[in-house]
Amino acid sequence: MILSSPIFLVVVTICIFVAIRVALYRTGLVYIVKKWWRRFEDCFHVYQSFKVPEYNESMQENQLYGRVTDYLNSLTSVEDSDFTNLVTGKKPNEIVLLLDPNQIIEDNFLGAKVIWQAEGGGGSKNLVLKVRKADKRRILRPYLQHIHVVADELEQKKRELKLYMNVDAPDRAWKPVPFTHPSTFETISMEPDLKSKVKSDLESFLKAKQYYHRLGRVWKRSFLLYGPSGTGKSSFVAAMANFLGYDVYDLDLSRVKDDSELKILLLQTTKKSVIVIEDLDRYLAEKPVGLSFSGISNFMDGLLNSCCAEERVMVFTMNSKDHVDPAFLRPGRIDVHIHFPLCDFGAFKHLATSYLGVKEHKLFSQVEEIFLSGSSLSPAEIGELMIANRNSPSRAIKSVITALQTDGDRRGAGVCGRRVGFDVGSRKSESGEPGGMFCGEGGVPAVRDIRKLYGFLRMKSSRHSSHSQSFDGGSPHTEG
Ligand SMILES: Nc1ncnc2c1ncn2[C@@H]1O[C@H](COP(=O)(O)OP(=O)(O)OP(=O)(O)O)[C@@H](O)[C@H]1O
Ligand SMILES: [Mg+2]
Numbered sequence: 001m002i003l004s005s006p007i008f009l010v011v012v013t014i015c016i017f018v019a020i021r022v023a024l025y026r027t028g029l030v031y032i033v034k035k036w037w038r039r040f041e042d043c044f045h046v047y048q049s050f051k052v053p054e055y056n057e058s059m060q061e062n063q064l065y066g067r068v069t070d071y072l073n074s075l076t077s078v079e080d081s082d083f084t085n086l087v088t089g090k091k092p093n094e095i096v097l098l099l100d101p102n103q104i105i106e107d108n109f110l111g112a113k114v115i116w117q118a119e120g121g122g123g124s125k126n127l128v129l130k131v132r133k134a135d136k137r138r139i140l141r142p143y144l145q146h147i148h149v150v151a152d153e154l155e156q157k158k159r160e161l162k163l164y165m166n167v168d169a170p171d172r173a174w175k176p177v178p179f180t181h182p183s184t185f186e187t188i189s190m191e192p193d194l195k196s197k198v199k200s201d202l203e204s205f206l207k208a209k210q211y212y213h214r215l216g217r218v219w220k221r222s223f224l225l226y227g228p229s230g231t232g233k234s235s236f237v238a239a240m241a242n243f244l245g246y247d248v249y250d251l252d253l254s255r256v257k258d259d260s261e262l263k264i265l266l267l268q269t270t271k272k273s274v275i276v277i278e279d280l281d282r283y284l285a286e287k288p289v290g291l292s293f294s295g296i297s298n299f300m301d302g303l304l305n306s307c308c309a310e311e312r313v314m315v316f317t318m319n320s321k322d323h324v325d326p327a328f329l330r331p332g333r334i335d336v337h338i339h340f341p342l343c344d345f346g347a348f349k350h351l352a353t354s355y356l357g358v359k360e361h362k363l364f365s366q367v368e369e370i371f372l373s374g375s376s377l378s379p380a381e382i383g384e385l386m387i388a389n390r391n392s393p394s395r396a397i398k399s400v401i402t403a404l405q406t407d408g409d410r411r412g413a414g415v416c417g418r419r420v421g422f423d424v425g426s427r428k429s430e431s432g433e434p435g436g437m438f439c440g441e442g443g444v445p446a447v448r449d450i451r452k453l454y455g456f457l458r459m460k461s462s463r464h465s466s467h468s469q470s471f472d473g474g475s476p477h478t479e480g
């Protein structure tokens with residue numbers, strides 16, 4: 001009776017279904033089934049093949065082969081395939097996946113499936129692209145274009161970055177040195193939310209070429225990083241450059257004679273670069289001679305670059321924007337304002353994890369209390385104390401507590417703790433200030449005082465010595 005009841009049959013069917021599913025996924029049989037299914041599906045399609053040989057008929061390297069190889073190696077389907085080769089890349093510790101002869105890789109483009117197969121062993125090698133005839137007209141050209149775009153991006157990321165500095169007479173031009181700053185978004189202590197906002201802002205900027213062109217705008221994005229000394233502004237610029245794979249042009253305005261020289265310097269910058277002016281507030285406060293307001297603002301607008309219209313990121317750093325003419329910061333001129341505050345407890349914990357390898361500690365509650373009372377120090381100051389005592393996390397945390405108690409009084413007040421501001425310049429802020437920001441900076445003592453308190457060591461870029469290779473450092477102005 002019970003065996004013929006419909007409920008029993010449904011339950012049995014579900015159980016069998018679940019058992020098959022578990023067996024398929026647990027044992028990997030699912031891959032065999034998928035493979036068979038693909039073969040079955042392929043019986044109903046006619047494919048057209050395109051061969052990409054490694055060398056052309058004159059035995060010269062076929063550049064397309066290299067680009068396609070790079071492209072295929074970046075596909076996740078390479079990782080998912082049955083087997084592949086692992087070889088060392090150009091950089092130390094880099095491991096790349098390399099197609100094996102006869103390995104088949106699938107890719108999807110505009111809803112169509114394409115297949116790549118590597119052919120040949122020791123001698124000449126080929127990559128064969130198979131496209132369904134029915135899809136060929138629709139996707140072949142855009143697909144090859146897409147490969148070029150992705151290969152360009154990968155190349156950009158792989159190449160060695162350069163840091164350019166403007167040098168004095170007689171050269172009056174950019175001088176390049178290798179850019180090897182190790183800072184990345186991961187090493188910077190910052191609210192995770194803000195970090196991912198900046199990353200996605202940069203990513204969407206990179207993809208927006210057509211959009212900017214349609215609007216008749218120069219394809220650039222300008223960032224203002226502002227906050228007390230030692231809060232990570234310069235490190236953040238380096239992290240941005242590393243993230244984008246862009247060269248850095250570090251412009252020292254005090255070395256620029258006049259507006260026309262500034263224009264020439266801007267024209268000499270290359271596309272895909274980050275152009276940085278550090279401590280702009282200090283430069284403007286010194287009432288510069290030679291450079292005019294319009295000269296600087298035209299530079300900020302990247303007006304001259306409209307001729308080439310290639311992507312550039314501009315970054316300006318300031319300790320405070322209180323005394324800066326709002327015209328410099330108006331929406332359009334500065335797109336994104338990012339506030340770099342002194343440490344709060346969250347930032348302290350991030351630093352403790354990176355510098356001391358400590359995620360939790362019995363002294364943390366005491367540290368939290370002190371932060372809550374309004375005391376604060378910059379990440380640079382806390383970082384220095386941790387580095388100096390890195391062999392003993394307890395000693396390091398105690399030294400931070402002492403420093404916070406003796407010297408950090410009220411320094412957190414007025415900087416809003418970790419209320420880090422990210423604001424798109426075209427909006428008004430909560431505070432109603434043009435340009436937008438979330439926090440003011442009242443209560444932050446002079447940078448000089450902070451430095452005196454801790455005498456924290458910081459590599460100066462010594463812009464006035466032409467042999468310097470350090471990007472991470474303040475300009476001569478910072479010492480005030
Ligand atoms: N938010 C942070 N996260 C991690 N490390 C930081 C942070 N802020 C500062 N540091 C460390 O402190 C040092 C100084 O930081 P950095 O030069 O970036 O500060 P800054 O804001 O540019 O200072 P200044 O205004 O004086 O130029 C760097 O070595 C960096 O590693
Ligand atoms: Mg700096």
